[in-house]
Amino acid sequence: MRTTSSIFALALLTGSYAIPHGQLQNRLAGIQWADCPPELNAFDPHGRTFGCGTLEVPLDYTGEIPGTLKLDLLKVPAMKESKKGSILFNWGGPGGDGVFNMASASPIVQPMTGGEHDLISWDPRGTGETLAYNCYPNATDRAATVRWHHGQFANASEAALGRTWAEGKILADDCAETLKDIGSLVGTAFTVRDMFQIVDALGEDGKLRYWGFSYGTTLGATALAMFPDRIDRAILDGVQNPMQHYHTFGDPEMYTDSDETWQEFLKACMENPNACALAKHASSAGELGEKIDRLIDNLKEEPIPAGQSIFGYSEIKGLMIGKLYYPSQYSDLADQLEWMLTRNITAFSGLSGIEDPQTVAAATSPEALFGIRCSDKVPRTDNLELVRAELEGQIYRTSTIFGDTPTNTMTACAQWHFAAKERYSGDFRVKTSSPALIIGNTWDPVTPLKSARTISELFEGSALLQHNGHGHMTIAQPSTCTSKHIADYFLTGTLPQPGTICEPDTPLFHKKPKSS
Structure with a gap:
């Protein structure tokens, strides 16, 4: 692993490094808002115009590298006059775009919040045009490099894991060479600090209102742990175990269900x-x-x-x-x-390929998932057997069917050269200024209910809502019951009673009736 001792030391910084509120506030110019282009406004069923903005934030919160970074934001205006501030969203990945996802998902999530908040998302560093994580200068060079990468899961053959290990090394090396000037500036802790820069620039009450999905729950949990006194409302939906995000090769708990x-x-x-x-x-x-x-x-x-x-x-x-x-x-x-x-080759030939739901949203930053996840992770090794031990000793035992699906990210992350200049390394056992709402699906293929229970136990005063549905996150199989609890929480701070379980509105394989 190529790293300097100073970067290694900075990577171990914890929440104690948090910049005081007064120093964050008004450090840089505020958000510059303008009307969004028609292709984004077209998602709104009410014909409204969204706000597109930019905000300059520090490039390097340690101060070692001078300069600023420009974040791209999108704001969906509140549906009602009685505004209650803004809710920030992160759509997961890591590597998911914020601006496009906010626009396209707003018809679904805005009614669920109660309609009295502006909804805001941004392209986190490493995604979109914000320190875009492109390890190859253009699509042609990328295709020339990866066309012989098989990207095989470990159990595809006896040789698959070894080959994927070699491919992971090539990707890690290529990213280290191409992104040597910015690689360590991408990571969850710095994104948390960017998020609070947005909170301050909004000029509201200095408190965070937040809804994070999937990896967005790791971002949210890190924000709650780093700035527990600055939380007004926070929903973690489709929960990852953040300790495993930072401290394992392949997040074994993800595959529990x-x-x-x-x-x-x-x-x-x-x-x-x-x-x-x-x-x-x-x-x-x-x-x-x-x-x-x-x-x-x-x-x-x-x-x-x-x-x-x-x-x-x-x-x-x-x-x-x-x-x-x-x-x-x-x-x-x-x-x-x-x-x-x-x-049936004829029918199957109509498919152009299989899309990975974790990376499809990151098309403008193709290596964003690796850049963010791998830079956050503490364990690194040049010994394949250590990765094999976690696969066979933990992940395969958790999931016999899908246990080898994280092979490609595990092998790259284990050999990654960048360490994020700041990582949160605490235990997430904190009491926030207002309690969080933790939501987990009963049958989620990658963010199990077990992780939601773990996080709810760590964040003192938080409530766990069990969404008795299938798929990834609550919006995958909607529930009027779940939506009501989300709206009540954002509007009044009301949390569901312990043991609350919400049922989805429609069963699996439900088909909408054809209109007459």
Whole structure:
């Protein structure tokens, strides 16, 4: 690992380094707002114009590197006159865009907040045009470098993990060379400080109102831990275990409910044969699962050529875990698996490839996920066996089906050269000035209810709401009950009673009736 002793020391800074509120406030010029372009305003069903803005923040909060960084922001105006301040959003990833996601998701999330707040998101450092994490100078160079990378999950073959380890080293080296001037300036702690710069620039009450999804819960948990006295409202939705984000190679707890979520898919498929193409191939969920298991094994030796793509072991695993994020896509997943079972090459050739839901939002910063996640992580090694030990000793035991899906990020992060100039290294056991609302789905493939319970126990006074739905985060399978609790919390600070469980409004494989 290439790093200087000074950077290593700075990387171990904790919340005690937090800049006092008075020093943060009004340090730089405020947000410069203007009307957003029509393509962003087009998402609003009410015909409103969103506000697009920029804010200059310190490039390096340690002060070692002078200069500023310009953040791009988007504001969705409150729906009601009685404004209660602004809510900041982070959409996860890490590496997810803030501006586009805020515009496109606003019709869904704004009613859930009660409509009395402005909603604001921004492109975090490392994403969009904000210290864009591009490890290759252009798409041509990237394609030339990665075209021979197989990106295989560890169990695709006996050689897959070793090859992926080598590919991870190449990516780590390429990013270290291309981004040597900015690589250490990207990370969660600095993004937290950017977020409070936004809070101060808004000129409201100096308190954070926040809703974070997926990795956004790690960002949110870090913000609560670093600035516990500056919290007004905070929702962590689809919770990662932040301790594992910082202190493990591959976040083993993430996969706690992955296999059970897959079993729920199979069960719902058999219960809804008219909406699930796979149902005709079995008489029970167990039999269907066995057939898919055999298909996965067969694809190791006999991948399917379809159009310009090849669908083998790793591709089907990526398809399965990705589609389990979104119950609205369960019928599509069933169709695609049915095409594989029947070797329907004609139907399958219509697919251009498998998209990773964690990286598709980061198209303008292709290596953002690696840049943020890997720079945050403390453990580094040049010994593949240490990574193998975590895979086989922890992650495979957590998920027998999807345990090898984090292979590519694990192998790159273990060999990453950059360490974020600041990492939060506390235990997240804090009491915030106002209690947080923690929400976890019962069947989430990558952010299990277990992690939500853990964080709720750490943040004193917080409440846990169990969303008894499927998919990744509450908005994947909406619930009027969950939405009411979210609105009550943002509007009045009311938290759900202990043990509250909300049911989703529609079941799996539900199809909207055709309009007459």
